[in-house]
Amino acid sequence: MGSCTSKPQTSSKPQTSDKPPAKDVTSSNGSASRTRVMAEREYHNVETSTYVLPKDDQEKDRLHEQHYLIKEKFGGNLLKPEFTTQLFEKDINVLDVGCGPATWLMDLATEYPNSNFYGVDIADTFPQAIHPRNLHLQVANVLEPLPFNFKFDFIQIRLLAVAFRESEWEIAFRNIYNVLKPGGTFQVIEICPLLNTTDPEMLSIRTNMAQLLSKKQQNPDMASQLATVMEQVNFKVLYKKDIEIPLGHGTPADIAAGDSFKGVIIGMAPFMAAQMNIDVEEYKRLANKAAANMGPTKATITLWGYLGQRPSDN
Template sequence: MGAQLSRRRKISQSKKAAAKMLDQTQSNSSFSSKSKGTELFGRLYHDVESSAYLYPMDETEQDRLHGQHFALKALFGGDILEPVRRAIDLDDNCHVLDVGCGPGSWLLDLATSYPNSKFVGIDVVDMFPSTIRPPNTEFHVRNILDGLNMFSDNSFDFVQMRLFASVLKTDQWATTLAELKRVCRPGGIIQLLEVDYKVRGNSTVNQFTTKLVEVMAKRDLDGEMAKKLAPALTQAGFINVQTDHRSVAGASVTSAGKGKFVVATQPYDSPNAMDDAVTGEFWAGEPGVKQKREEAPYQNIDGRSTLDVMARAHRVNATQDTA
């Protein structure tokens, strides 16, 4: 990430203030009541009106999110980029925020590896771990669209937010990044990760992903936001912006494990919750042949499929200006 980022300066007053603020909050608690959700097509979805999040909130979704985490970790060779490891010493009482933490997979992974740091996760619904909670973690129900006013300025050394293209509307990105910038201390780092929903493949795959992006657009979601992360961070005032692109081929036997990444990031049944146009069925199999979703081959993609899938993920990190 360069010499500027490597020569991060420690701001002791800011870190002490953040530590005091975090210690005053009740560990492993929630800031709002737990959403009961709404059942649709046998799956449980959140009922938070201000959120456009597309995916379920049930146990099946938690399992998918855990698998997604480890697929992304394998794809990028770890939970954080190497430049971030060099810039931030997670053994040195760092404060880390995971926005949209889900069941806490990423947070727990790091918390167990770095017991001397504090890890905070927030999400719009409570899918937080109920049994395995290291003492250096806390989880809160919070909608990022309502702001992060429970945290003071410069509270965190490292802030992560990933896979929010299916959460934030196009006009919500700027205000969200501004809020992340506010809680990230000067010299701290923000890390974003998004998947390009325009997955490349044969005609069947292209039909499906094109439709998916169209349906997202109807909800004012940008299915190609992954390509726009770097300029968005620069416009938000971050510096030292770096991008890491990774592609996943799902058609090779040798990439069978990574091929599951496609299922992990785009569950075959999720479009049914998005729009009536694709409710209950989608294009699969030979071009022009419509199959019910329970018969569709997407649920069995394992890297040996003949669908010839190519997925692409973008991970971007940037530094909060020290000025």
């Protein structure tokens, strides 16, 4: 169901550069910031990162909404709850990698106050005002050894399809494996960023997105291949499920999913405009028109969920 394999096509339009113009933000002490501003949105300014989505308040709002959409589609925060829920009824340590504004963590930290929840992300987009006592957040990069001197019972990573180069998935999973207890559980939720569509405008965006990700050495179909990466790192794959989600048509959640995907393609505007060799405003007009057609043309997107386990030491 929901294959999103796409072979990048060669554009007939000459391209001068696929790097969008940017302005680095300088901190109050004059040092370089981890933020750059493009098209009036804030983006990561980490030299090694290939991430193409913003990190501003508008994006945080989209991520909060996206969390509840995923929760509804999978029937909760935990895959295969008949197996995972019993883990959380104990006093355990939980880590969310690439946690963003920590919505998943806050949801679970409130539900399971006797467990400790930790989140890491390459950027500090963490909540400031609302902070459960059992929630601990810090800046860290999963492509480097994680900064913990203890091991976790449960680790999640999700929705980093446009963050990692194809070769970096194994690095990330290995670093996660190293801080997971023997017998511990690993939850992966990932999406194919290339939607299923027949709309000509959205197909143009889809093709150019595939080309952009390919230039960044990313594999847009990686979500469907993560069980293989898990096994390469020595995880035992316990569970695998894919869900095809309507965008802009169907239930209220499906309508909201369309709005969320619109936020994705608009959020990528500086990168996509450079890829398509058009200005940002022209790209936004194209993206808005394409997004409006998702419902009438019955567009969908595919989400994958995996559960893995680190083998117990014998």
